[in-house]
Amino acid sequence: MKISLMHGAGGEVMGEVVDLFSKITNTNAGGIGLEALDDGAVIPIGGKQVVFTTDSHVVRPLFFPGGDIGRISVCGTINDITMMGGKPLALSCGLIVEEGFDFEILGKIVESMDHALCEENVALVTGDTKVMERGALDQIAINTAGIGVADTIIRDNGLKPGDAIIVSGTLGDHGFAVLASREEFDFADQIVSDVAPLSGMVHSVMKSGTIHAMKDPTRGGFASAINEMSKKSNVMIRISEENIPIRSSVRSASQLLGIDPLEVANEGKVVMGVPAEEADSILQILKRHRYGRDAAIIGTVTKGQGVIMETEAGGERFIEPPMGDPVPRVC
Amino acid sequence: MKISLMHGAGGEVMGEVVDLFSKITNTNAGGIGLEALDDGAVIPIGGKQVVFTTDSHVVRPLFFPGGDIGRISVCGTINDITMMGGKPLALSCGLIVEEGFDFEILGKIVESMDHALCEENVALVTGDTKVMERGALDQIAINTAGIGVADTIIRDNGLKPGDAIIVSGTLGDHGFAVLASREEFDFADQIVSDVAPLSGMVHSVMKSGTIHAMKDPTRGGFASAINEMSKKSNVMIRISEENIPIRSSVRSASQLLGIDPLEVANEGKVVMGVPAEEADSILQILKRHRYGRDAAIIGTVTKGQGVIMETEAGGERFIEPPMGDPVPRVC
Numbered sequence: 001m002k003i004s005l006m007h008g009a010g011g012e013v014m015g016e017v018v019d020l021f022s023k024i025t026n027t028n029a030g031g032i033g034l035e036a037l038d039d040g041a042v043i044p045i046g047g048k049q050v051v052f053t054t055d056s057h058v059v060r061p062l063f064f065p066g067g068d069i070g071r072i073s074v075c076g077t078i079n080d081i082t083m084m085g086g087k088p089l090a091l092s093c094g095l096i097v098e099e100g101f102d103f104e105i106l107g108k109i110v111e112s113m114d115h116a117l118c119e120e121n122v123a124l125v126t127g128d129t130k131v132m133e134r135g136a137l138d139q140i141a142i143n144t145a146g147i148g149v150a151d152t153i154i155r156d157n158g159l160k161p162g163d164a165i166i167v168s169g170t171l172g173d174h175g176f177a178v179l180a181s182r183e184e185f186d187f188a189d190q191i192v193s194d195v196a197p198l199s200g201m202v203h204s205v206m207k208s209g210t211i212h213a214m215k216d217p218t219r220g221g222f223a224s225a226i227n228e229m230s231k232k233s234n235v236m237i238r239i240s241e242e243n244i245p246i247r248s249s250v251r252s253a254s255q256l257l258g259i260d261p262l263e264v265a266n267e268g269k270v271v272m273g274v275p276a277e278e279a280d281s282i283l284q285i286l287k288r289h290r291y292g293r294d295a296a297i298i299g300t301v302t303k304g305q306g307v308i309m310e311t312e313a314g315g316e317r318f319i320e321p322p323m324g325d326p327v328p329r330v331c
Numbered sequence: 332m333k334i335s336l337m338h339g340a341g342g343e344v345m346g347e348v349v350d351l352f353s354k355i356t357n358t359n360a361g362g363i364g365l366e367a368l369d370d371g372a373v374i375p376i377g378g379k380q381v382v383f384t385t386d387s388h389v390v391r392p393l394f395f396p397g398g399d400i401g402r403i404s405v406c407g408t409i410n411d412i413t414m415m416g417g418k419p420l421a422l423s424c425g426l427i428v429e430e431g432f433d434f435e436i437l438g439k440i441v442e443s444m445d446h447a448l449c450e451e452n453v454a455l456v457t458g459d460t461k462v463m464e465r466g467a468l469d470q471i472a473i474n475t476a477g478i479g480v481a482d483t484i485i486r487d488n489g490l491k492p493g494d495a496i497i498v499s500g501t502l503g504d505h506g507f508a509v510l511a512s513r514e515e516f517d518f519a520d521q522i523v524s525d526v527a528p529l530s531g532m533v534h535s536v537m538k539s540g541t542i543h544a545m546k547d548p549t550r551g552g553f554a555s556a557i558n559e560m561s562k563k564s565n566v567m568i569r570i571s572e573e574n575i576p577i578r579s580s581v582r583s584a585s586q587l588l589g590i591d592p593l594e595v596a597n598e599g600k601v602v603m604g605v606p607a608e609e610a611d612s613i614l615q616i617l618k619r620h621r622y623g624r625d626a627a628i629i630g631t632v633t634k635g636q637g638v639i640m641e642t643e644a645g646g647e648r649f650i651e652p653p654m655g656d657p658v659p660r661v662c
Contacts, residue, residue, distance in 0.1 A: 001434040008428070008462030017426075017460045020434070023441050026454040029421040033456045041456035043421050045480060046377025054423035054476055055459045058467075090360040090374050092385035094425070094474040095348075097339070103332040103351070110354050123357040125364045125372035128386045129348045130472075131339030132660065136389075138467035143425040145385055145476030149376060329463065 009324025010219020010265070032084075038156055039083040039215065049153055051086030053077055054145035056094075059331050062109070062139065064181040066173075066193030069142055070112035072267055072331055077146040078120055078197040079216045083156070083270070085206065086148030088120060088199050093127040094143035099134045109140070120199045122146075152206065156225075157232035158213035164279035165237060165299035168201065168270045168292045169194065170245040171222050175264025175327045176253045190249040194291075196268030201289040205272075209282040213273040216266070219325045223262045225271050226307050227321035233273075236304030239319060242312045243298040263322040265330040273301055340655025341550020341596070363415075369487055370414040370546065380484055382417030384408060385476035390662050393440070393470065395512040397504075397524030400473055401443035403598055403662055408477040409451055409528040410547045414487070414601070416537065417479030419451060419530050424458040425474035430465045440471070451528045453477075483537065487556075488563035489544035495610035496568060496630035497603045499532065499623045500525065501576040502553050506595025506658045507584045521580040525622075527599030532620040536603075540613040544604040547597070550656045554593040556602050557638050558652035564604075567635030570650060573643045574629045594653040596661040604632055 006013040018037065021027075027034035031042035031049065040053030057073040074091065081088040093113070097106065117124055177193040179185075198216070205211060213233060217225035222244075230237045246254075246261050254261045268291055274282050279297050286292030307319040337344040349368065352358075358365035362373035362380065371384030388404040405422065412419040424444070428437065448455055508524040510516075529547070536542060544564060548556035553575075561568045577585075577592050585592045599622055605613050610628050617623030638650040 003428045003430055003432040003434065003437070003462055005430050005462050005464060008460055014460065016434075017437075020438055020441050021424075021455070021458065023438065024445050024455045025449050026452065027456060029454040029456055033454060034458060041421065041423075043456065043478065045381060045420075045478075046379035048377035050376060050381065050478070052421060052423060052476075052478055053457050054425045054474070056425040056427050056461045056474060058427060058461050058463055089376075090372065090383060092372075092383060092476050093352075094385045094387040094476070096387050096389060096427075096472050097334045099334055099336050101334040103334065103347075106334070106348075107351055107354065110351050114355050118356050121357065123360040123364060124352070124355045125358060125360055125374065126384050127352065127365060129339055129345065130387045130389050130660075131334055131336050132389055132469060132472075133336060136469035137472075138463060141427050141461075141463075141468075141472065143385070143387060143474035143476075145383075145423050145425070145474075147374065147381070147383055147478060329461075 005328050006324040011224055011322045011324035013324050039080040042153055049150045051081045051084045051148045051150050053080040056141060056143040057331055058141050058329050060329050061181055064193055065177050065189060067195035068112050070109035071116045072195050073142040073144045074113045074116035075195050075197045075267055077144040078122060078199050081146050081148035082199045082202045083214055083216050084150060085152045085154035086150040088122045088146055088148040090123045090125040091144050091146040093124055095129045096137060096141045097131050098137040098139050099131055101139060116197050120197045154211050154214055156213055156215045156229050159229055159233035159235045159273040159301045160212055161235055161301050161303050162276050163212055163273040163301040164276050164297050166272045166274060166283060166295060166297050168286050169294040170247045171266060172246060172250045172261030172264050174267040175330055176250050178330050179327050180253060187249060187253060194266055194268035196291045198270055198291060201291050202270060205282055205285050209278050210275050211272050215271050217269055217271055218265050218331060220322050221263045221265055223319050223322050230307050236302045237299055237307045238302060239299035239309045241309050243296050245294045245296045259326045264327050265325055336659050337655040342555055342653045342655035344655050370411040373484055380481045382412045382415045382479045382481050384411040387472060387474040388662055389472050389660050391660050392512055395524055396508050396520060398526035399443050401440035402447045403526050404473040404475045405444045405447035406526050406528045406598055408475040409453060409530050412477050412479035413530045413533045414545055414547050415481060416483045416485035417481040419453045419477055419479040421454045421456040422475050422477040424455055426460045427468060427472045428462050429468040429470050430462055432470055447528050451530045485542050485545055487544055487546045487560050490560055490564035490566045490604040490632045491543055492566055492632050492634045493607050494543055494604040494632040495607050495628050497605060497614060497626060497628050499601045499617050500625040501578045502597060503577060503581045503592030503595050505598040506661055507581050509661050510658050511584060518580060518584060525597055525599035527622045529601055529622060532622050533601060536613055536616050540609050541606050542603050546602050548600055548602055549596045549662060551653050552594045552596055554650050554653050561638050567633045568630055568638045569633060570630035570640045572640050574627050576625045576627045590657045595658050596656055
């Protein structure tokens with residue numbers, strides 16, 4: 001069997017790669033390990049719960065409306081730590097660069113990383129650079145890993161019947177921004193990526209509210225994240241289509257291209273399950289934050305299995321887990 | 332200015348890439364940060380000293396005598412944690428794979444990672460996989476990051492006049508194994524990479540001996556590592572050429588190819604500065620370990636600057652820091 005693009009696209013097919021790692025004997029250092037397939041691992045150290053996670057980034061183009069590969073490589077790891085309930089402390093940066101890559105562009109990427117790090121007061125403490133000869137790598141790939149500390153661990157499997165499902169803003173922005181920018185569509189400038197670090201916003205919710213489960217809907221989009229949460233929590237989720245926030249520009253592009261905005265990546269959004277009685281107060285906390293202005297309550301958790309969408313037309317259909325993200329190299 | 336292969340070759344030229352990261356505002360999370368340019372960072376968490384480090388790996392060929400990209404990607408990070416005095420706890424793995432890459436080969440790489448992890452009882456706790464389209468990446472690149480805990484932090488800048496310099500075995504094996512394998516030289520099978528995880532061996536020394544400074548002589552080899560230790564510690568080092576352990580096969584290849592074995596990468600060796608009175612006992616501890624059988628005391632630390640080699644012919648010359656490793660993509 002050969003690796004296909006779908007193996008990196010965040011959907012169901014990625015399971016075949018994950019299976020390879022079943023060869024690893026020791027996947028857990030005493031907390032939450034690789035076997036949990038959550039957004040990060042947890043390792044107990046000195047009475048603290050240390051969250052540890054990694055992501056590599058190969059998005060094209062390197063610069064797109066609303067962001068760039070530097071910003072996404074910092075935000076991706078900050079957000080994975082955050083999704084576990086952790087406060088990010090420090091990131092590493094492993095650069096792989098193609099021979100001939102321009103120093104000035106690399107400088108802009110590093111500056112953008114710095115802006116995102118400063119937003120959340122996270123340090124970049126260690127790094128490594130490798131160079132591949134011309135033609136052996138398309139420009140640049142950036143890995144970051146990160147560590148944080150969690151007072152309360154939040155999992156993607158903690159949904160309970162009765163919970164409300166909240167999204168922190170409009171869905172599909174990043175995937176369509178990348179796609180539009182790559183294909184040079186006329187509407188390219190109207191769609192802006194949502195790539196953003198969510199630690200501050202999420203911890204302001206955690207300070208005064210309860211989150212039962214959360215996940216950031218990156219590769220494979222909301223459809224992938226919500227199905228994973230439903231399956232791991234062993235609950236049914238009912239989503240109200242009319243309440244899902246989607247920008248009109250994204251909706252237009254989605255209709256033009258025949259790509260479901262629920263299946264493409266977001267890079268600055270969180271999907272939460274919260275107790276119904278706290279849903280309104282948590283929504284208000286989110287809406288006060290710059291990255292949560294369009295937050296909405298979009299569904300409820302019940303007993304059962306699967307994710308059902310109550311459509312605007314009054315019908316019902318399943319939201320299926322996508323095989324992979326329809327936009328390749330989206331992050 | 333453009334990135335050249337030398338920017339990833341571990342020598343003096345790499346400083347130009349490092350300078351780019353001076354744009355990062357926050358390089359330290361309370362312990363040892365990026366600005367120290369040591370083998371890893373240290374972050375205080377819960378009264379413990381957490382060591383955090385990362386390396387990306389792009390070595391070719393993927394499989395070479397004595398090892399493969401999987402083993403090197405695990406050992407590189409275990410060894411960087413170890414060089415800081417840390418006991419490695421957990422690694423992350425960020426895979427980037429070219430579309431069309433064979434699953435069976437990927438499986439062998441993962442198995443090899445597992446063997447190295449098991450040797451030192453380290454867990455692989457979190458990971459990420461990205462796929463680039465055919466032609467956008469030469470086969471595969473593997474990033475690992477790792478965390479460990481150090482009771483005693485050891486730096487690369489702690490050498491003191493009077494210290495003895497010890498190497499844990501023969502120098503140049505990895506670089507020449509990769510080169511010979513890549514070029515399909517006749518002597519390719521006689522030179523075997525030393526790639527190995529050094530945590531067990533180094534901590535057996537730390538248990539009963541004192542290490543003032545240590546570093547693993549990877550890219551740029553011994554010449555790069557010893558100059559960095561000398562410069563950062565602000566001391567002179569005198570090395571006795573006749574005491575440097577070098578395999579005869581490596582020496583032959585070095586003469587044939589005109590490449591200095593002191594300038595190519597090792598992946599299972601450590602250079603230590605230890606108090607003179609403990610040098611013999613530490614040497615014995617190293618020699619009892621499977622990865623330290625050829626350990627040798629090769630020099631002394633004095634006041635002054637630079638690294639001087641007392642040659643076998645009875646003369647003296649400087650060991651200069653190489654501009655970069657003469658073997659590209661050696662790790």
